[in-house]
Amino acid sequence: DTGVSQNPRHKITKRGQNVTFRCDPISEHNRLYWYRQTLGQGPEFLTYFQNEAQLEKSRLLSDRFSAERPKGSFSTLEIQRTEQGDSAMYLCASSSQGVSYGYTFGSGTRLTVV
Amino acid sequence: QQQVKQSPQSLIVQKGGISIINCAYENTAFDYFPWYQQFPGKGPALLIAIRPDVSEKKEGRFTISFNKSAKQFSLHIMDSQPGDSATYFCAATRLNQAGTALIFGKGTTLSVSS
Numbered sequence: 001d002t003g004v005s006q007n008p009r010h011k012i013t014k015r016g017q018n019v020t021f022r023c024d025p026i027s028e029h030n031r032l033y034w035y036r037q038t039l040g041q042g043p044e045f046l047t048y049f050q051n052e053a054q055l056e057k058s059r060l061l062s063d064r065f066s067a068e069r070p071k072g073s074f075s076t077l078e079i080q081r082t083e084q085g086d087s088a089m090y091l092c093a094s095s096s097q098g099v100s101y102g103y104t105f106g107s108g109t110r111l112t113v114v
Numbered sequence: 115q116q117q118v119k120q121s122p123q124s125l126i127v128q129k130g131g132i133s134i135i136n137c138a139y140e141n142t143a144f145d146y147f148p149w150y151q152q153f154p155g156k157g158p159a160l161l162i163a164i165r166p167d168v169s170e171k172k173e174g175r176f177t178i179s180f181n182k183s184a185k186q187f188s189l190h191i192m193d194s195q196p197g198d199s200a201t202y203f204c205a206a207t208r209l210n211q212a213g214t215a216l217i218f219g220k221g222t223t224l225s226v227s228s
Contacts, residue, residue, distance in 0.1 A: 004157070033215060042120075042203045042218030043158065056215065091157050100146055100209060103216075105157030
């Protein structure tokens with residue numbers, strides 16, 4: 001499978017716990033994006049990496065959120081002290097030259113905070 | 115501030131009919147307008163995209179009509195099929211900015227009845 005892979009597919013956690021999601025982009029893609037999608041809404045941009053450098057962060061990315069892409073390959077998104085409002089689908093996308101070149105989304109990680 | 119407004123929220127079309135979804139944008143700097151299709155449990159997948167230098171783009175049964183002066187664009191699905199039943203998102207971005215995160219509309223849930 002050469003698509004964007006996200007794990008886990010589903011995560012249920014108790015409020016206040018920390019969670020970490022992983023995204024494996026298409027291997028030749030050097031750009032990686034995280035989005036959040038709540039029910040009935042379109043995806044909202046969270047953050048962007050070019051290789052290992054985090055170049056852009058949305059205001060939605062509060063200080064409880066942190067993303068890394070340590071070797072310019074896979075990326076992790078961690079949410080600390082989860083809140084019920086964090087319940088959403090977290091989507092990862094990757095591309096080789098920006099949004100108009102092979103911009104591919106993964107199937108997402110569905111987070112439920114109880 | 116919602117930069118991309120999409121309508122209708124939901125749409126029911128008979129098999130063989132034409133499905134039309136509309137979007138309006140605010141930022142005149144946007145220069146790339148894709149449409150994404152999303153099935154339940156999956157990430158969005160690129161359907162068709164247009165740049166503002168053309169007024170229409172057709173790919174198979176899918177056509178984007180673009181009106182730069184009105185800051186509007188629409189997706190037309192000809193000969194709609196039950197397999198087209200999904201949620202459709204319009205999006206917009208500026209290609210020449212770093213990162214080029216997509217700004218999505220809220221989505222239209224299309225149901226094609228057989």
